Amino acid sequence: MSKVLSNKTLYDKIWDAHLVGQHDSGHSVLYIDRHLLHEVTSPQAFEGLVQAGRRPWRLECNIATPDHNVPTVDRQSGLQGIEDPISKLQVVTLDDNCKTFGIEQFDINDIRQGIVHVVGPEQGLTLPGMTVVCGDSHTSTHGAFGALAQGIGTSEVEHVLATQCLVQSKSKNMRIFIDGQLGKGVYAKDLIMAVIRQTGTAGGTGCTIEFCGSAIEALSMEARMTVCNMAIEAGARAGLIAVDEVTLNYVKNRPYAPKGEQWNQAVSYWQSLVSDPGASFDQEITLNASELEPQVSWGTSPELVMGISEKIPEPGDFSSPDKQELAAHSLAYMGLSAGQSISEVSLDRVFIGSCTNARIEDLRVAAEVVKGQQTSKQIKQALIVPGSGLVRQQAEAEGLHEIFKAAGFEWRDPGCSMCLAMNDDRLLPKERSVSTSNRNFEGRQGHLGRTHLVSPAMAAASALTGKITDPRKYL
Amino acid sequence: MKAFSKMTGRVAPLDRANVDTDQIIPKQFLKSIKRTGFGDNLFDAWRFLDEGSMEKSPNERQINFNFVLNQERYQGTSILLTRSNFGCGSSREHAVWALLEYGFECVIAPSFADIFYNNCFKNGLLPIVLEEKYIEEMFTEMKRIESLGDGQVYSLMVDLPGQCVTKPDGSPISFEIKPDNKTTMLEGLDEIGTTLRMQPAIKAFEKRHKAAQPWLFS
Numbered sequence: 001m002s003k004v005l006s007n008k009t010l011y012d013k014i015w016d017a018h019l020v021g022q023h024d025s026g027h028s029v030l031y032i033d034r035h036l037l038h039e040v041t042s043p044q045a046f047e048g049l050v051q052a053g054r055r056p057w058r059l060e061c062n063i064a065t066p067d068h069n070v071p072t073v074d075r076q077s078g079l080q081g082i083e084d085p086i087s088k089l090q091v092v093t094l095d096d097n098c099k100t101f102g103i104e105q106f107d108i109n110d111i112r113q114g115i116v117h118v119v120g121p122e123q124g125l126t127l128p129g130m131t132v133v134c135g136d137s138h139t140s141t142h143g144a145f146g147a148l149a150q151g152i153g154t155s156e157v158e159h160v161l162a163t164q165c166l167v168q169s170k171s172k173n174m175r176i177f178i179d180g181q182l183g184k185g186v187y188a189k190d191l192i193m194a195v196i197r198q199t200g201t202a203g204g205t206g207c208t209i210e211f212c213g214s215a216i217e218a219l220s221m222e223a224r225m226t227v228c229n230m231a232i233e234a235g236a237r238a239g240l241i242a243v244d245e246v247t248l249n250y251v252k253n254r255p256y257a258p259k260g261e262q263w264n265q266a267v268s269y270w271q272s273l274v275s276d277p278g279a280s281f282d283q284e285i286t287l288n289a290s291e292l293e294p295q296v297s298w299g300t301s302p303e304l305v306m307g308i309s310e311k312i313p314e315p316g317d318f319s320s321p322d323k324q325e326l327a328a329h330s331l332a333y334m335g336l337s338a339g340q341s342i343s344e345v346s347l348d349r350v351f352i353g354s355c356t357n358a359r360i361e362d363l364r365v366a367a368e369v370v371k372g373q374q375t376s377k378q379i380k381q382a383l384i385v386p387g388s389g390l391v392r393q394q395a396e397a398e399g400l401h402e403i404f405k406a407a408g409f410e411w412r413d414p415g416c417s418m419c420l421a422m423n424d425d426r427l428l429p430k431e432r433s434v435s436t437s438n439r440n441f442e443g444r445q446g447h448l449g450r451t452h453l454v455s456p457a458m459a460a461a462s463a464l465t466g467k468i469t470d471p472r473k474y475l
Numbered sequence: 476m477k478a479f480s481k482m483t484g485r486v487a488p489l490d491r492a493n494v495d496t497d498q499i500i501p502k503q504f505l506k507s508i509k510r511t512g513f514g515d516n517l518f519d520a521w522r523f524l525d526e527g528s529m530e531k532s533p534n535e536r537q538i539n540f541n542f543v544l545n546q547e548r549y550q551g552t553s554i555l556l557t558r559s560n561f562g563c564g565s566s567r568e569h570a571v572w573a574l575l576e577y578g579f580e581c582v583i584a585p586s587f588a589d590i591f592y593n594n595c596f597k598n599g600l601l602p603i604v605l606e607e608k609y610i611e612e613m614f615t616e617m618k619r620i621e622s623l624g625d626g627q628v629y630s631l632m633v634d635l636p637g638q639c640v641t642k643p644d645g646s647p648i649s650f651e652i653k654p655d656n657k658t659t660m661l662e663g664l665d666e667i668g669t670t671l672r673m674q675p676a677i678k679a680f681e682k683r684h685k686a687a688q689p690w691l692f693s
C-alpha cells in the first residue's frame with residue numbers, strides 16, 4: 001500500500017489546517033476564523049484588553065449579540081425594557097465595547113438578535129471547515145456544519161480578541177456511529193439524550209466527537225445542531241458532523257456565506273472535509289436509532305435519562321458508588337421516587353426554547369402537537385421563546401404564534417430565557433418544568449427548581465396534559 | 476497570572492461527583508462585569524439556605540451549617556478534595572475566579588471537565604488528577620481524623636515541580652500533568668504576550684490561509 005494515503009479524521013483535518021505554531025510550553029497555537037461574543041463572558045475580556053493596551057487582531061472575525069440576560073417581553077422598549085439595573089449594565093457594556101472597538105453587533109433592537117448559537121448559523125457566520133469559538137460551552141452547536149467549534153473561558157475570549165489564536169492541546173478522536181431510523185415522535189433531542197445516557201457526562205472528556213451513520217445523515221441541519229449542541233453534555237468540548245448536501249443547502253445564500261465563484265471554490269474544499277476511510281478513533285460508540293422511544297431526563301445530570309415508558313430507576317441500579325450517590329441525590333432534589341412511572345409526574349411550567357431547540361423546525365413540531373387544543377389548567381406558565389428575531393418572524397409568517405397563543409402559551413421575544421433563568425423567566429422553588437433546553441442541573445432554571453429535559457414535541461404534549469406525556473399520541 | 480510552585484495547605488472534602496459550574500457559581504452572579512467579587516458566592520446554593528443575589532450582602536444570608544465549607548474545622552482551607560468530573564457544564568471562568576477568591580489554590584479530583592480544567596491554568600488554580608483509589612483513601616482518612624474530634628487537621632503538601640502530593644503521614648503520591656500545562660503554571664505565563672511574540676508566524680499563517688480559503692477573508 002502506498003504511504004501517501006491520508007488517514008485523518010475530520011477533526012485532524014480542521015486542526016491541521018489551522019495550526020499556526022507552538023508555544024515553548026508545548027501548547028499548540030490554533031488560528032480562529034470566527035469569534036462570537038455575548039454579554040456575560042466578554043466584559044472582563046474587554047477590560048483585560050484595555051488594561052493591557054491591546055486591540056482586537058482582526059475585527060471582522062468577531063460578531064456579538066446579547067442573549068443570556070435580555071428580557072423576553074417588551075422588546076420594543078429596547079434597553080429601557082431591561083428592568084434589572086445589573087442585567088442592563090451588562091448589556092450596555094457589550095454595546096459600549098462593540099462601539100469602542102468597532103465590533104459588529106446584532107443589538108437588542110436588531111431583528112437578527114437572538115441566542116448566539118442560533119444566530120451564527122442563521123446568518124451564515126458559521127461555515128464548514130472554520131474554527132469557531134465563543135465564551136459559551138454550547139458553541140459545540142456549530143460543529144453540525146463540519147466546523148471545529150468550541151466553548152472557551154473569558155481569558156481565552158481575551159486571548160482570541162488580541163491574537164486571533166487559541167492556545168490548546170489537541171484532543172482525542174471519538175466517533176459515535178448511529179444507524180437506523182428514528183421512529184415517529186422521536187427526534188434528534190431524544191437521540192442525543194440517549195447518547196449521553198450511554199456515555200455519561202464525562203464519557204467524551206478530552207475528545208472531539210464526530211457523529212456519523214445513517215441516522216445522522218438523515219437529520220436536517222436544525223436537528224444536527226441539536227445533536228452537536230449537547231456534545232458538551234457528553235463531556236466533549238466539540239462535536240462534529242461531516243459536510244453533505246444538507247449542509248450546503250442550508251448554508252447557501254445566507255447573508256455571510258460566500259457567493260458566486262467563491263461559493264464554488266468553498267464547496268469543493270468543504271467536500272474534502274470527511275474522515276478518511278482509514279482514519280482511526282481513540283474511542284467508538286454505536287447506537288441504533290430505530291430502537292429509541294421518546295426520552296426524558298429524571299435527575300439533575302443530563303446523563304440521568306429514561307425512555308418515556310420506563311420506571312424511574314433506583315440508586316442500586318447503577319454500578320459505581322459515584323453514580324449511586326448522584327441518583328440518590330437526584331431523587332431527593334427532584335422529589336421523585338424510584339419505581340415511579342415518569343408519566344405520573346405533574347408539572348408547573350413548560351419551556352420551549354434555548355439553543356438546543358428554539359429553531360423554526362422545533363416550533364413547527366410543537367405547533368403541530370398543540371394545534372386546536374388547550375394547555376392544562378394545572379400549568380402556571382407555558383413559554384415559547386424563539387431562538388432569534390428571525391425565527392420569531394418566520395414563525396409568525398407561518399401563523400405558528402396564533403396556534404400557540406390560542407392554546408394558552410406565551411409568545412415571547414428571543415433570548416436564553418428560562419434555559420438558565422438569568423432574566424425574569426424562571427421556576428420558583430420546587431416547581432417542576434419540562435424544558436427543551438440542555439441542562440437539568442440543580443437550580444439551573446431557578447433556585448430549587450426541578451427540570452425535565454425533553455424534545456419540543458414532548459414539551460408541547462406535556463403542556464396539554466399537565467404531566468410528562470408521550471408526544472406520539474398527538475402526532 | 477500568579478505562578479504556582481509548592482504549597483502546603485489544609486484540605487476541605489467535597490464528597491460529590493459531577494459538581495457543575497452552575498453549582499460552583501450560580502448564574503445570578505454572572506451579571507457582574509468584573510473579575511472579582513465571586514468568592515462570597517462560591518457554592519452559593521449549598522452554603523446558604525436563602526436564595527442569593529448580587530444585591531444581598533453575605534451578612535444578611537442564612538448560613539447552611541450542614542454544608543462542609545461552613546464547618547468550623549474547614550475554615551481557611553486552601554485545597555479542595557472532590558470527586559470525578561468536577562467543573563462540568565457551563566464554560567464560565569467565574570467558577571475558577573470564585574474558587575481562587577474564596578481561598579482555594581488547588582483542587583484534587585479523579586477527573587475534571589475540559590473547559591474548567593483549561594480555565595484553571597489561565598488563572599493559577601492548580602487542578603490535580605489522582606487515581607480514584609488515592610482520592611478514596613484521602614476521604615477515608617479525613618473522616619477518621621474528623622471522628623477523633625481532637626482538632627487535628629488534614630494537610631497536604633503539593634509540589635508541582637516534583638509532581639507530587641505528600642500526605643500527612645509523609646507518604647508521597649505522584650501525579651501526571653501535561654508538560655505544557657505545567658510550564659504555564661510554574662512560570663505564571665502571560666499567554667497573550669507569548670502568542671503576540673509569534674506575530675510574524677500568525678501573519679504568515681493568515682497569508683497562507685487566505686490563499687487556501689479566500690472566502691474567509693472577503
Ligand code: SF4
Binds near residue numbers: 068116117138354416
Ligand atoms: S440557550 Fe441556554 S445553553 Fe444556550 S447559550 Fe443560552 S443559556 Fe447557554
